[in-house]
Amino acid sequence: MLMVGLTGGIGSGKSAVAARLVARGAVLIDADRVAREVVAPGSAGLAEIVDAFSPRVLTADGSLDRAALGAIVFGDEAARRRLEAITHPRVRARTAELAAAAAPDAVVVNDVPLLVEVGLVPTYHLVVVVETAVATRLERLARDRGMTREEAQRRIAAQADDARRRAAADVLLRNDGSLAALHAAVDALWDGRLVPYERNVRERRVADPGRVELVEYDPTWPQQYARLAARIRHALAPADLRIDHIGSTAVPGLAAKDVIDIQLTVPSLAEADGEFARRLADAGFPRVSGDRWDDPRPVGGDRWEKRLHGSADPARPVSLHVRSADSPGWRHALLMRDHLRADPGQRAAYLLLKRELAASAPDSAAYTTARDPWFDEEYLRAEEWAAQTGWRP
Structure with missing residues (x-):
């Protein structure tokens, strides 16, 4: 659904x-229609409104006099909030009932x-x-x-x-x-x-975005990330987990492939495999099948384990990297982002590399592998910058 x-x-x-x-x-659920239904004559919602605002909010036939109620709550913040406390929970509950009655597809x-x-x-x-x-x-x-x-x-x-x-x-x-x-x-x-x-x-399937090409920086990327992060946070509530915009779309002015990279910080990867994974899939972020690792920096060490989720939305590719707090891959993603944000010289060098690789190695696997030497050097530069500035993730 x-x-x-x-x-x-x-x-x-x-x-x-x-x-x-x-x-x-x-299947349409009309909020205005639901709002009228929950305060219809004889309803518990209408009775509570009368208790709160007096019978003067009723018409002669016992239905809600919306004009009279509006005159009371218009411009009165406390009265408006009192009314919302009566109606909003009922609207939410009835909306949930109607949605649950819809077909699974x-x-x-x-x-x-x-x-x-x-x-x-x-x-x-x-x-x-x-x-x-x-x-x-x-x-x-x-x-x-x-x-x-x-x-x-x-x-x-x-x-x-x-x-x-x-x-x-x-x-x-x-x-x-x-x-x-x-x-x-x-x-x-x-x-x-x-x-x-x-x-x-x-x-529970990740949408195939087709070939994703390098594009100029889109100033709406941070706004798009914010909507996605809010959706993820809502799906995992009441857990209050750290969520970050990472990758090239998180670096202002940097051309990138139009894929929003997001990092979700979990206490451990074991916790990411159960209820969290189910909730993310329900929210439109199914897990990518198979084991996933980050290549370590410098290349040659043990791979850094993570979980990877994608987007079910065919029009908005997302890479949701699930990493445990304080793990090497988690720290590296934040360090790379912040160093590129802070260092215009390295940002320009990376942009030049990306353009050269996009022209010569457009295939995703070849593109990623060809960046390794630059990333190894950038790792050392970023660590030096972190030590000099006192950076912390």
Whole structure:
């Protein structure tokens, strides 16, 4: 099963995306509908709201008067938090029930208007954000919902802004064109990413990224890492393990293969083989089969043991290196990253080497082996730098 979070600002066209995904076969969980259900007449949720805010939040027929409740909590932080403490646990519980009722191979789309605002991003395998220019949203809200411009502006301002939602997006669907164009984008997402991603999660299979080539530094790599790390941290909670962005994508300005390298620090590799491995696979990071080691530095010593997980997402290659705390490979990954960040000369030399190897030895195995001599020298330089600066991992 694949859990997808869908969000977007009011008037962005999120509902049109949700409808198209349902037409393609997704199971939809509408957070607004669930939120109404848990405070329906006769529900325990409604009774608790009345106890907290008095019967004046009821209409004549005994249902929730949303306008009256909104007037109470709008601008009152304490009242809003009291309301959320009543409704949010019930919404989460009902959402979990609906997801559990879906088929094992379902793509479950959670339509959550305030997904970013309430911190739900790490709970999904993938977050899709629908983004539309504010001017277009204002026009739609006036035309489709009869809002005045001032009311629409207030509603937009009360939500997260585009930049904040964009930072949470694994997929950004821009909806400033025609409905046909939006449907085409959704169909491409469904066929090219969501369906294979669900299959890979269910079958515990790492996606084949195909040939990964050297590309220029992408300033969004750290942001992408942050989303992945938050997902890993959520999957392993309540364990509070160290997670680091390592490798070339963690070095600003350095060209790299578009694979996010992440290091997960575990107390021991034995602990990484049981429950941790299962949870990581459930979250979309299945273990790569076979034994895995790091080549020691300098080359020639005993190999450094680790565990390796990949990504089930066909559009986001990840190498998740699971290493025990204070092990040689763990320390080396952090030292190399920090030395390259600190030394522009070595960063430039490594970049030159990477470009030369990408041209002459594009094959992954040959590319890796050809770097060994440079890495042996860099290991000694980095250790000298660590001693001089007092660096600690």
